[in-house]
Amino acid sequence: xxxxxxxxxxxxxxxxxxxxxxxxxxxxxxxxxxxxxxxxxxxxxxxxxxxxxxxxxxxxxxxxxxxxxxxxxxxxxxxxxxxxxxxxxxxxxxxxxxxxxxxxxxxxxxxxxxxxxxxxxxxxxxxxxxxxxxxxxxxxxxxxxxxxxxxxxxxxxxxxxxxxxxxxxxxxxxxxxxxxxxxxxxxxxxxxxxxxxxxxxxxxxxxxxxxxxxxxxxxxxxxxxxxxxxxx
Amino acid sequence: xxxxxxxxxxxxxxxxxxxxxxxxxxxxxxxxxxxxxxxxxxxxxxxxxxxxxxxxxxxxxxxxxxxxxxxxxxxxxxxxxxxxxxxxxxxxxxxxxxxxxxxxxxxxxxxxxxxxxxxxxxxxxxxxxxxxxxxxxxxxxxxxxxxxxxxxxxxxxxxxxxxxxxxxxxxxxxxxxxxxxxxxxxxxxxxxxxxxxxxxxxxxxxxxxxxxxxxxxxxxxxxxxxxxxxxxxxxxxxxxxxxxxxxxxxxxxxxxxxxxxxxxxxxxxxxxxxxxxxxxxxxxxxxxx
Numbered sequence: 001x002x003x004x005x006x007x008x009x010x011x012x013x014x015x016x017x018x019x020x021x022x023x024x025x026x027x028x029x030x031x032x033x034x035x036x037x038x039x040x041x042x043x044x045x046x047x048x049x050x051x052x053x054x055x056x057x058x059x060x061x062x063x064x065x066x067x068x069x070x071x072x073x074x075x076x077x078x079x080x081x082x083x084x085x086x087x088x089x090x091x092x093x094x095x096x097x098x099x100x101x102x103x104x105x106x107x108x109x110x111x112x113x114x115x116x117x118x119x120x121x122x123x124x125x126x127x128x129x130x131x132x133x134x135x136x137x138x139x140x141x142x143x144x145x146x147x148x149x150x151x152x153x154x155x156x157x158x159x160x161x162x163x164x165x166x167x168x169x170x171x172x173x174x175x176x177x178x179x180x181x182x183x184x185x186x187x188x189x190x191x192x193x194x195x196x197x198x199x200x201x202x203x204x205x206x207x208x209x210x211x212x213x214x215x216x217x218x219x220x221x222x223x224x225x226x227x228x229x230x231x232x
Numbered sequence: 233x234x235x236x237x238x239x240x241x242x243x244x245x246x247x248x249x250x251x252x253x254x255x256x257x258x259x260x261x262x263x264x265x266x267x268x269x270x271x272x273x274x275x276x277x278x279x280x281x282x283x284x285x286x287x288x289x290x291x292x293x294x295x296x297x298x299x300x301x302x303x304x305x306x307x308x309x310x311x312x313x314x315x316x317x318x319x320x321x322x323x324x325x326x327x328x329x330x331x332x333x334x335x336x337x338x339x340x341x342x343x344x345x346x347x348x349x350x351x352x353x354x355x356x357x358x359x360x361x362x363x364x365x366x367x368x369x370x371x372x373x374x375x376x377x378x379x380x381x382x383x384x385x386x387x388x389x390x391x392x393x394x395x396x397x398x399x400x401x402x403x404x405x406x407x408x409x410x411x412x413x414x415x416x417x418x419x420x421x422x423x424x425x426x427x428x429x430x431x432x433x434x435x436x437x438x439x440x441x442x443x444x445x446x447x448x449x450x451x452x453x454x455x456x457x458x459x460x461x462x463x464x465x466x467x468x469x470x471x472x473x474x475x476x477x478x479x480x481x482x483x484x485x486x487x488x489x490x491x492x493x494x495x496x497x498x499x500x501x502x503x504x505x506x507x508x509x510x511x512x513x514x515x516x517x518x519x520x521x
Contacts, residue, residue: 052404078406086404092390092397094461099390104405148406 002029003065005183006051006082006152010060013050019207020046023060026202026212028152030065033174033184035198035215037191037229042204044187045087048156051185052084053077064152079106083150087157087187089141093130097121100129100144107149114143117173135166142173152183159190167193191229195219203228240362241434246467246474247373248430253454253466254380255423260452261461262384263416264396266323268448269330272310273424275443276333277303278432282350283343292356300425307421311414318399330448337440349439353432369430376426381463383419392416453491457498459505468506472498 006028013021021043028034036044049055051062053074062070069077078084092100101114101121115122118139124132129140138158145153155174159167171193178184178197188194194201201218203211205228211218218224252274259265277299284295314325337344344350359365383389394402395409402409432438441447450473458469476494481487502509 054400054404074400074403075406075408078404084404086401090398090401092394092401094397095390095393099387099393102387103390103394103402103407105387106406144405 002031004028004063005030005032005065006034006185007063008047008051008060009063011047011050011057011062012059013046013055013057015046015055021050021057022208024204024207024209025060026200026209028183028185028200030183031178031181032199033178033186033197034200034202035194036185036187036202036204037194038204038210039228039230040189041206043207044204045156046207047204048084048087048154048185048187051077051154052082078148081149081151083145083148083153085141085145085153085155085158087160089134089137091129091132091137091140091144093128095129096126097129097132097140098125100140101147104144104147106147110147110149114146117146117176118143135162135169138162138166138170139173142170146177150182152185153177154185154187156187157189158186159188159193171196191225237362240366242474242478244362244366244369244434245478246471247369248427248434249451249454249474250467250470251373251376251430252424252427252451253458253470254377255420255427256451257455257460257462257466258380258384258416258420258423260455261465262389262392262396263413265318265413265417266320266452267314267326267420268323268445268452269310269314269326269328270420270424270451271443271445271447272326272330272333273303273307273421274428274431274447275330275337275438275440276306277425277428278438278442279337279344279350281429281432282353282438285353286350287343292354296356296429299429300422303425303428304418304422307418307424308414310421311417315410315413315417327445327448330443331445334440334443334445337443344440347440349437351437353436353438355433355436359433365434369434372426372430376423377463377467380423384463388412388415450491453495455505457495457505459507459509462505462507465505465507472506 004027008024008026011021011024024047036047038044046055050057053072057070061068064080064082067080069080101111120136121139121143129137132140158170174184174197186194186197195215198215201215202209210228211224256267256270259267280299280302281295284290284298310329314322314329317325338346355365359368391407391412395412399409454469454473455466457472459465473491476491477487480490484490498506
């Protein structure tokens with residue numbers, strides 16, 4: 001039986017008084033990719049924030065490989081093996097490419113692995129991250145998360161704002177990480193990319209889970225997709 | 233020869249102030265933490281060294297380490313308080329803490345002789361002539377700036393810059409942001425203390441004004457004018473402030489007004505400070521030639 005890498009169990013989260021997540025429940029198996037889908041404002045990024053500890057859940061339980069992390073600080077959760085590729089990339093603009101990576105290093109040295117995944121980063125080690133192109137910054141953000149040897153990798157809209165060719169490259173990278181056995185939660189607006197990669201899908205609508213199950217079941221359910229994701 | 237001595241002493245003062253400014257730069261430039269109370273570390277190290285000598289009769293070899301240890305411990309304690317906030321809150325807390333010390337130095341006459349200051353101090357190794365003290369100061373300054381440069385170019389320095397640029401991101405990467413800042417605060421306090429030792433050796437006298445807001449602000453101005461977050465900025469900024477202070481005060485009583493004016497001109501024409509500004513002009517000149 002597969003091991004459960006990450007589980008959200010009845011998560012409620014609030015920004016001030018506004019209730020944004022209602023009893024959100026889904027789980028990710030080790031070595032799988034779970035696509036977290038939904039329209040703008042459905043609560044996808046809020047889910048990420050709850051997992052990483054930026055927005056502690058008011059109710060419910062979050063487990064990383066069976067260990068409850070819901071009450072921990074973000075840095076403690078990160079040390080439990082949760083890596084985040086944040087939305088909008090958020091590299092450190094004044095640090096060089098190499099510094100961006102080194103600063104995130106924990107455990108086994110992944111620098112060679114990252115440079116093998118992204119040869120373009122290796123050509124630019126001494127360049128300031130702020131001067132990289134959007135695609136290169138996305139690669140750096142992914143590489144930075146990998147430097148910490150994450151057991152669960154959260155990727156928040158890695159294709160956002162990138163040219164189609166670069167999106168395809170990001171997609172190939174995710175496929176390769178999956179082949180290497182990396183457990184991944186992929187938040188995406190690009191539904192096609194998500195379905196190409198995902199084993200399981202969770203669809204959020206206004207803070208509630210509208211669907212959670214195998215990607216194949218969701219892919220063929222047209223009414224589900226039109227109702228919760230709009231056209232694609 | 234008398235004229236030569238004036239310039240040698242001016243050089244010593246610039247170096248001492250450069251160490252002070254560089255220690256502020258660790259917090260402001262690399263940590264994004266604007267401190268308005270850094271004179272506390274300069275002043276307390278100077279007072280501790282002076283009190284060890286005057287009240288306890290200690291020699292320099294005992295007094296100097298004791299003063300640095302005391303100052304560093306104080307930085308650790310002050311950091312616990314000041315780092316409850318960042319930004320403007322941090323600035324106000326550092327200011328408040330240093331003002332407490334300034335007030336204490338002024339009022340605790342039995343210990344500090346209040347507004348008279350502490351006199352009758354000596355320099356280590358009998359370096360009473362300007363030249364040998366200049367070389368001593370130069371050596372300590374080079375070592376201090378090198379140690380601070382190593383700090384900010386290390387992987388810890390990258391983490392520090394990360395907490396300045398995106399604190400939340402750093403915690404998502406598993407860094408304890410508060411701890412990174414606290415360690416930097418203590419390190420900056422230590423080097424502020426080193427500048428305080430040089431300061432009290434140079435003047436052989438210490439007065440509460442060294443702990444004052446004006447002294448903290450001059451250090452901050454030097455960093456911003458020279459270029460915060462650059463290695464050479466504090467040295468250049470310290471030179472600007474000290475030259476103005478020494479030259480202009482001979483002719484104009486309100487030299488602070490001129491310092492303010494020069495500062496405004498720098499900020500208007502080189503918002504990043506003189507060092508990055510001159511670099512930019514130089515690059516433009518090169519590309520045109």
